[in-house]
Amino acid sequence: MNFSMRRFRAMVTKEWKDATRNPQILLNAGMPILLAVLFGQRGFEPGDLAYLSMPVLIAISVTGAFVQANMIAEEKEKHTLRALMLSPASKLEVLAGKSATTSLFALIVCAICVLVSGIPPVHLGYVLLLSFLLLLIFMALGTIIGLIARTASESSIVGLPILLVFVFGPIFVPDFDLPALMEFVHWLPSYQFVLAFTELLQDGGLRQIAGYLFYLLAWAAGTGVLSLLIYSRKRFDK
Amino acid sequence: MQSIIEVEHLEKRYNKKQALKQISFQVRPGEIFGFLGPSGSGKTTTVKILTSQLRHSSGHVQVLGDDPNRSRHAGFLSKIGVLTDNSGLYERLSVHDNLILFCRLYGVPDRRIDEVLEAMNLSDDRHTQVGKLSKGMKQRVTLGRAILHEPAILFLDEPTSALDPVNGGRIRETLREMNRRGTTIFLTTHNMEEAEELCDRVAFLNHGEISALDTPQALRLQHGDRSITVTTAHGKQVVQPNAEGAEYIRELMRRGELLAIHSNEPTLGDIFVTLTGRGLQ
Ligand SMILES: Nc1ncnc2c1ncn2[C@@H]1O[C@H](COP(=O)(O)OP(=O)(O)O)[C@@H](O)[C@H]1O
Ligand SMILES: [Mg+2]
Numbered sequence: 419m420n421f422s423m424r425r426f427r428a429m430v431t432k433e434w435k436d437a438t439r440n441p442q443i444l445l446n447a448g449m450p451i452l453l454a455v456l457f458g459q460r461g462f463e464p465g466d467l468a469y470l471s472m473p474v475l476i477a478i479s480v481t482g483a484f485v486q487a488n489m490i491a492e493e494k495e496k497h498t499l500r501a502l503m504l505s506p507a508s509k510l511e512v513l514a515g516k517s518a519t520t521s522l523f524a525l526i527v528c529a530i531c532v533l534v535s536g537i538p539p540v541h542l543g544y545v546l547l548l549s550f551l552l553l554l555i556f557m558a559l560g561t562i563i564g565l566i567a568r569t570a571s572e573s574s575i576v577g578l579p580i581l582l583v584f585v586f587g588p589i590f591v592p593d594f595d596l597p598a599l600m601e602f603v604h605w606l607p608s609y610q611f612v613l614a615f616t617e618l619l620q621d622g623g624l625r626q627i628a629g630y631l632f633y634l635l636a637w638a639a640g641t642g643v644l645s646l647l648i649y650s651r652k653r654f655d656k
Numbered sequence: 657m658q659s660i661i662e663v664e665h666l667e668k669r670y671n672k673k674q675a676l677k678q679i680s681f682q683v684r685p686g687e688i689f690g691f692l693g694p695s696g697s698g699k700t701t702t703v704k705i706l707t708s709q710l711r712h713s714s715g716h717v718q719v720l721g722d723d724p725n726r727s728r729h730a731g732f733l734s735k736i737g738v739l740t741d742n743s744g745l746y747e748r749l750s751v752h753d754n755l756i757l758f759c760r761l762y763g764v765p766d767r768r769i770d771e772v773l774e775a776m777n778l779s780d781d782r783h784t785q786v787g788k789l790s791k792g793m794k795q796r797v798t799l800g801r802a803i804l805h806e807p808a809i810l811f812l813d814e815p816t817s818a819l820d821p822v823n824g825g826r827i828r829e830t831l832r833e834m835n836r837r838g839t840t841i842f843l844t845t846h847n848m849e850e851a852e853e854l855c856d857r858v859a860f861l862n863h864g865e866i867s868a869l870d871t872p873q874a875l876r877l878q879h880g881d882r883s884i885t886v887t888t889a890h891g892k893q894v895v896q897p898n899a900e901g902a903e904y905i906r907e908l909m910r911r912g913e914l915l916a917i918h919s920n921e922p923t924l925g926d927i928f929v930t931l932t933g934r935g936l937q
Contacts, residue, residue: 420730428760432746432753439748497744501801504707504738505761506730 421514425507429515433489437519440492442570446484447527450477454531470538471615472589473531475608478549479585481524482556483563484577489516490564491573513649517557524553540618544627548618551634552611558641559584565648584608607637660685660809660840661706666715668701668864675701676864679715683842688835690851691844692924693861694936699844700740702861703813706842707738720808734762737807739799741814747787751778751797754786755804762805772800775830777823792817796827803834810834812843819850828854846936848925858924862932872924879927887916894920 437443454473493499502512528549559580567573588609591599603609614630661683668676675698683689691699704710705717708724717724722732745754755769773779776796781789786797795818802810810831819827831854835841845851851858852872859869868875884895886905895901908914925936 424763425761428757432749432757435753436746436748496747497742498746500709500740500743501745501758502761503728504709504733504736504743505758506734506763507761508730 420508421510425511426514426518429507429512430518433515433519434522437485437489437523440488442574443485443488443523446488446574447481447523450480450527451530451534454535458535470619471612473535473537474528474545474549474615475552475588475611476585477528477531478524478552479556479608480581481527482520482553483560483580484574485523486516486520486557486560487564487567487573487577488570489520490561491567492570494564495569509650513561513646517561520557520560521553538619540615541623544618544624545615547631548611548614548627548634551631551638552607554638555607555634555641556584558638558645561645562641562648565645565652588612607634610634659683660687660720661689661842662716662718663706664716666702666705666717667713668698668705668710669713674864676705676712679864679866681859681866681869683840685840686835686838687856688831688841688843688854690855690858691842691861692846692848692851692858692928692936693844694846694934697861698864699846699861700813701864703738703740703811703842703844707736707811708732734805735808737802737805737810739795739802739810739812739815739818743798745786745794745797745801748785750783750785751789752782754797755801758801758804764805768804772804775803775826776800776818777826792820792823796823799827803830806834806837807839809840809842812841814845815843816845816847816850848923848928848936852924860928860931862928862934867931868927875924875927876921879922879930881920881922883920885918885920886914887918888913889915 450473453476457469457473493502499512503509560577563573563577563580567576584606585608587599587603587606588611591603610630610633614627614634617626617630659682661681663682664680666676666679667674679698679702691702693699701710705712706719706724708727711725719727720732720735724732727733746757751773752769755772756766758764759766759768769782770779773782776799778793778796778800781793786794789797795815799812799815799818802812812831818824831841841854843851843854855872857869857871858875860867870878882897884897884901884905886893886895886908888908895904905914905917922930928934928936
């Protein structure tokens with residue numbers, strides 16, 4: 419499949435213009451910021467290390483999954499995908515345009531969240547690397563949600579249980595004495611992200627987070643391949 | 657290339673429902689070909705198959721020398737333009753922003769937008785958000801999008817609301833002009849005036865079968881009623897086209913009694929009813 423930068427740029431320009439006027443997407447992007455403000459208000463205790471990663475985790479997962487899912491589902495709902503599929507744009511260019519736009523959103527939301535919640539300085543390069551892998555995973559999940567949902571509003575409903583498991587699992591389950599559930603939460607990439615982030619906050623370096631990086635990389639590869647497979651099999655006619 | 661679209665014994669089944677039954681026809685390069693049939697007769701199904709949006713069940717289909725099923729590549733897609741009743745626009749974006757996306761996807765210079773907006777009578781609305789346009793205007797934007805890249809074949813699936821009485825003349829002229837410059841047009845409609853005005857040849861589609869295919873002129877001759885209706889102060893009267901009839905009309909005219917005179921040439925709609933036993937609506 420050939421890839422044209424011109425068509426990719428055209429898609430990103432369109433997606434950005436459209437998404438920044440879409441109330442549903444702006445709401446999704448605003449939610450992590452609101453939560454980050456609340457986190458910042460609460461203030462951090464020295465023992466709170468895991469909590470410090472929450473604003474970043476929420477920003478990336480909510481924006482990554484929901485913005486991506488919304489853009490894909492709406493394109494099906496409004497039959498605009500049909501026009502794209504009839505144009506010389508390849509499916510890969512269309513998906514890449516959406517993913518780049520989602521990433522841009524995630525980056526901005528994440529930066530605002532970090533600023534308002536007042537996270538102490540950690541090694542920026544490693545945080546970016548971890549966050550990037552996490553973003554890939556959530557964008558892949560968002561792509562799958564967007565392909566399953568028939569309408570943009572349905573994508574929020576389909577996405578909600580996933581958000582509950584992946585984001586609120588690592589936030590709330592550790593506070594309760596639920597060994598079986600905790601065992602499950604351990605497998606989640608979001609929890610591994612929290613652990614890696616905690617290592618960095620305790621002055622850990624590449625050696626301490628290498629295992630986490632590989633784990634997230636495996637998840638990113640797995641979900642990425644799965645989403646591409648579902649996307650390429652899907653025929654947008656009928 | 658003898659024909660630009662070639663269809664032989666085409667069949668399409670949706671689960672149990674048979675939408676197309678053994679359809680065969682050919683479209684020649686440079687032709688405006690009309691597919692005339694009532695709602696549910698299989699027009700959209702045919703367009704979708706020809707434009708690689710849907711797989712057929714059996715039969716042989718070639719478009720631009722290619723099997724549309726295997727032609728989902730940029731080379732084929734940039735040679736066709738499609739207006740369907742359900743291809744959407746980005747409602748939050750302006751008319752201009754909708755078109756500029758497709759200019760860049762097709763690799764067409766941005767200034768082409770001005771020409772298209774002019775032809776579609778939309779120049780004053782270029783910065784209007786598409787969501788705020790009327791149905792007919794939206795369809796004109798969609799038509800503009802379909803012709804941005806000057807395709808070799810233009811598929812128009814029921815363009816009736818783009819051809820409303822106010823803008824229709826200008827748009828028909830644009831279509832004819834494109835056709836003169838070489839674009840083949842495949843048009844489906846249930847509006848017989850539309851077909852009659854634009855098409856070089858028409859096929860009548862009824863319940864997924866073609867019941868006639870010819871030029872509008874030939875169809876009228878075959879099913880012709882060449883009689884003439886004259887109106888006088890005493891009412892209407894049908895006159896046969898012979899010496900006796902000619903003398904009668906001459907007499908009426910000489911006496912100044914002739915109020916109106918009409919040929920009884922059937923419309924395509926009349927012929928459709930004669931052939932299929934049902935109307936076009
Ligand atoms: N996706 C589909 N699934 C099942 N039946 C369909 C589908 N699309 C069309 N049909 C049926 O096929 C027939 C032809 O439909 P269509 O091609 O849309 O007709 P037209 O465009 O002439 O109105 C109709 O009876 C319609 O109900
Ligand atoms: Mg139809």
